[in-house]
Amino acid sequence: xxxxxxxxxxxxxxxxxxxxxxxxxxxxxxxxxxxxxxxxxxxxxxxxxxxxxxxxxxxxxxxxxxxxxxxxxxxxxxxxxxxxxxxxxxxxxxxxxxxxxxxxxxxxxxxxxxxxxxxxxxxxxxxxxxxxxxxxxxxxxxxxxxxxxxxxxxxxxxxxxxxxxxxxxxxxxxxxxxxxxxxxxxxxxxxxxxxxxxxxxxxxxxxxxxxxxxxxxxxxxxxxxxxxxxxxxxxxxxxxxxxxxxxxxxxxxxxxxxxxxxxxxxxxxxxxxxxxxxxxxxxxxxxxxxxxxxxxxxxxxxxxxxxxxxxxxxxxxxxxxxxxxxxxxxxxxxxxxxxxxxxxxxxxxxxxxxxxxxxxxxxxxxxxxxxxxxxxxxxxxxxxxxxxxxxxxx
Amino acid sequence: xxxxxxxxxxxxxxxxxxxxxxxxxxxxxxxxxxxxxxxxxxxxxxxxxxxxxxxxxxxxxxxxxxxxxxxxxxxxxxxxxxxxxxxxxxxxxxxxxxxxxxxxxxxxxxxxxxxxxxxxxxxxxxxxxxxxxxxxxxxxxxxxxxxxxxxxxxxxxxxxxxxxxxxxxxxxxxxxxxxxxxxxxxxxxxxxxxxxxxxxxxxxxxxxxxxxxxxxxxxxxxxxxxxxxxxxxxxxxxxxxxxxxxxxxxxxxxxxxxxxxxxxxxxxxxxxxxxxxxxxxxxxxxxxxxxxxxxxxxxxxxxxxxxxxxxxxxxxxxxxxxxxxxxxxxxxxxxxxxxxxxxxxxxxxxxxxxxxxxxxxxxxxxxxxxxxxxxxxxxxxxxxxxxxxxxxxx
Numbered sequence: 001x002x003x004x005x006x007x008x009x010x011x012x013x014x015x016x017x018x019x020x021x022x023x024x025x026x027x028x029x030x031x032x033x034x035x036x037x038x039x040x041x042x043x044x045x046x047x048x049x050x051x052x053x054x055x056x057x058x059x060x061x062x063x064x065x066x067x068x069x070x071x072x073x074x075x076x077x078x079x080x081x082x083x084x085x086x087x088x089x090x091x092x093x094x095x096x097x098x099x100x101x102x103x104x105x106x107x108x109x110x111x112x113x114x115x116x117x118x119x120x121x122x123x124x125x126x127x128x129x130x131x132x133x134x135x136x137x138x139x140x141x142x143x144x145x146x147x148x149x150x151x152x153x154x155x156x157x158x159x160x161x162x163x164x165x166x167x168x169x170x171x172x173x174x175x176x177x178x179x180x181x182x183x184x185x186x187x188x189x190x191x192x193x194x195x196x197x198x199x200x201x202x203x204x205x206x207x208x209x210x211x212x213x214x215x216x217x218x219x220x221x222x223x224x225x226x227x228x229x230x231x232x233x234x235x236x237x238x239x240x241x242x243x244x245x246x247x248x249x250x251x252x253x254x255x256x257x258x259x260x261x262x263x264x265x266x267x268x269x270x271x272x273x274x275x276x277x278x279x280x281x282x283x284x285x286x287x288x289x290x291x292x293x294x295x296x297x298x299x300x301x302x303x304x305x306x307x308x309x310x311x312x313x314x315x316x317x318x319x320x321x322x323x324x325x326x327x328x329x330x331x332x333x334x335x336x337x338x339x340x341x342x343x344x345x346x347x348x349x350x351x352x353x354x355x356x357x358x359x360x361x362x363x364x365x366x367x368x369x370x371x372x373x374x375x376x377x378x379x380x381x382x383x384x385x386x387x388x389x390x391x392x393x394x
Numbered sequence: 395x396x397x398x399x400x401x402x403x404x405x406x407x408x409x410x411x412x413x414x415x416x417x418x419x420x421x422x423x424x425x426x427x428x429x430x431x432x433x434x435x436x437x438x439x440x441x442x443x444x445x446x447x448x449x450x451x452x453x454x455x456x457x458x459x460x461x462x463x464x465x466x467x468x469x470x471x472x473x474x475x476x477x478x479x480x481x482x483x484x485x486x487x488x489x490x491x492x493x494x495x496x497x498x499x500x501x502x503x504x505x506x507x508x509x510x511x512x513x514x515x516x517x518x519x520x521x522x523x524x525x526x527x528x529x530x531x532x533x534x535x536x537x538x539x540x541x542x543x544x545x546x547x548x549x550x551x552x553x554x555x556x557x558x559x560x561x562x563x564x565x566x567x568x569x570x571x572x573x574x575x576x577x578x579x580x581x582x583x584x585x586x587x588x589x590x591x592x593x594x595x596x597x598x599x600x601x602x603x604x605x606x607x608x609x610x611x612x613x614x615x616x617x618x619x620x621x622x623x624x625x626x627x628x629x630x631x632x633x634x635x636x637x638x639x640x641x642x643x644x645x646x647x648x649x650x651x652x653x654x655x656x657x658x659x660x661x662x663x664x665x666x667x668x669x670x671x672x673x674x675x676x677x678x679x680x681x682x683x684x685x686x687x688x689x690x691x692x693x694x695x696x697x698x699x700x701x702x703x704x705x706x707x708x709x710x711x712x713x714x715x716x717x718x719x720x721x722x723x724x725x726x727x728x729x730x731x732x733x734x735x736x737x738x739x740x741x742x743x744x745x746x747x748x749x750x751x752x753x754x755x756x757x758x759x760x761x762x763x764x765x766x767x768x769x770x771x772x773x774x775x776x777x778x779x780x781x782x783x784x785x786x787x788x
Binding site: 006008010011012013014015016017018020021023024025026028030032033034035036039041042043044045046047048049050051053054055059062065066068069072074082083084085086087090114117118120121122170195197199200209211217218219239240241242243244245260261262263264265266267268270273274277280281283284285339345350 | 433
């Protein structure tokens with residue numbers, strides 16, 4: 001029948017003849033993606049193999065083990081989700097939230113708001129406590145909110161990519177134990193670049209991305225889940241309302257059963273394996289020190305140029321710095337100028353900080369002394385051309 | 395505070411020292427992934443650029459336009475989802491199904507059952523009509539089911555990857571118009587390899603994958619949605635219950651607004667752009683002819699070797715052939731033998747066909763005369779060693 005169907009002719013409306021791909025050279029010093037390590041890019045271009053190939057199955061275990069090291073956790077359920085960081089973020093919510101569960105979110109930036117949006121879609125009773133964008137929460141503020149709302153889950157952002165704030169984590173896990181709730185943590189801009197201790201901090205659910213501290217292109221979302229969170233998943237009354245991100249199914253593939261769930265993005269996992277291997281080779285402490293050293297040099301240099309940093313020093317993320325755009329200057333025009341004339345990308349503000357800050361990332365492979373010099377030099381030579389004269393913009 | 399937090403020491407439990415990655419050479423003649431085109435692999439390894447970079451924004455439009463050609467559709471909402479084919483599958487359901495909508499699924503294989511599972515998670519009233527695994531539905535059977543269940547959505551599988559059946563599509567779209575329901579189609583194993591006309595067939599929702607007919611590694615899930623389906627999305631009472639796959643948000647990024655949703659898997663999209671460009675360069679009719687020609691040669695060769703094909707010829711997919719495992723032969727041992735000793739992967743059966751068939755894929759870059767000779771030659775020389783003697787297995 002397939003061949004005896006009426007013959008239809010191919011429509012050429014959308015047939016376009018494009019040149020083979022060529023990509024401009026960019027130094028990515030924005031909020032991500034960051035440039036990938038050359039060895040990771042090489043791994044990406046290896047020939048794919050089957051997602052049930054014994055070799056691939058071994059590679060999966062390697063990725064899991066190295067991810068446990070990077071995250072400082074012994075969680076069995078530590079895997080890269082087959083989507084970007086946002087998919088891993090949604091996985092933390094989708095697997096654990098049941099209708100009418102109270103989810104309490106600390107909102108001090110764009111990604112706190114996204115957690116609110118996501119948890120609402122899973123029919124949680126969502127409550128929030130807030131701080132201005134650029135500040136962190138104190139233990140007292142957290143305890144007040146926990147007492148008031150008695151949530152099943154407290155969701156916090158460790159590294160707010162929209163503000164450059166690093167939330168101090170000491171004591172939060174203990175509070176969550178005291179008030180009997182799970183601790184869910186966004187570590188998108190901290191994994192690989194900032195001290196991060198999933199188990200010692202008693203974090204129950206965390207997610208991250210591949211394209212920042214891990215020096216891999218975007219496309220995978222590391223995810224981890226504690227035994228306590230697993231218990232909540234197992235006790236669900238209904239199926240997880242998201243098939244693709246259902247950890248109970250995924251665990252049959254990543255666990256010892258190796259039951260087919262979906263066809264794994266094998267090449268992205270080749271890249272992830274290399275990026276994690278390189279991080280292990282450098283050693284976590286060394287990677288964290290490198291990020292801090294380069295960030296401190298950047299901060300000092302920016303301040304010397306007369307620029308204001310948006311976040312007070314003790315709360316600053318070494319991976320992402322928010323710089324206030326000087327009054328009267330067209331920040332967007334300046335970053336376009338850097339991109340178009342120097343191939344250097346920096347980011348603009350999001351949400352409450354739109355138009356008021358630039359975001360400069362020094363993450364993973366890109367956190368180097370040389371890159372700090374390059375961006376400081378560009379700010380020094382190019383910014384004066386834009387001061388009080390945004391008409392000269394590109 | 396971040397630095398004044400108590401100093402925790404790094405745990406080296408999960409610190410492993412692995413060699414740089416090296417992947418065995420494989421000829422992937424199973425149900426997917428298939429080998430990727432070398433130009434696609436080169437594109438994958440280019441340096442990432444920003445997901446809002448003007449160059450990347452142009453590339454997104456190129457991908458969309460070429461995808462419209464490959465799918466033969468003018469749908470505005472034609473995009474690769476940032477996950478594998480299963481994510482795109484879920485996107486078709488998540489965006490259009492509202493609680494208590496009746497979703498009717500034609501089940502004649504594994505992926506029909508998956509649609510049932512997914513639609514149930516979105517609280518649909520799921521109804522099914524069934525055929526044995528290896529058969530297709532007649533128009534009469536479809537009409538009887540439509541009349542009986544009056545669904546909002548009829549979900550069918552064009553190319554059943556588990557059985558090798560190609561569902562004849564002539565007249566189904568017209569039936570869906572007559573019974574006022576949307577037509578949702580699985581084209582995972584047909585896109586790029588088998589005649590496929592989204593608009594002329596009046597398909598409202600379709601999904602596919604990157605790693606079969608498109609010769610790209612797995613990781614992206616092409617998705618398309620008609621104006622009629624868009625209308626159903628716009629008329630929803632509640633938000634789409636899946637943030638990552640919410641097309642109303644995704645369209646603000648893929649549409650002219652270019653509003654940030656999630657960080658795109660840029661390198662995978664480099665690869666997708668190249669794979670679609672190569673398909674356009676070859677021309678759809680040529681690609682379809684090549685797949686058919688090579689499949690027919692494979693079928694003839696297998697029958698000459700005394701093997702039975704599971705699907706009657708007029709329903710056979712040119713991209714995927716199911717071969718019955720001869721009685722008394724250990725099919726799994728034979729495929730492991732091919733993998734371990736010849737680096738050639740073929741698939742086993744799934745679900746109802748587990749243990750009874752092999753699945754041989756000739757898809758995209760791998761659909762070549764040379765590969766047909768290679769696999770026929772292996773069956774001819776190696777299979778006799780396994781007949782009536784599964785103990786000689788590996």
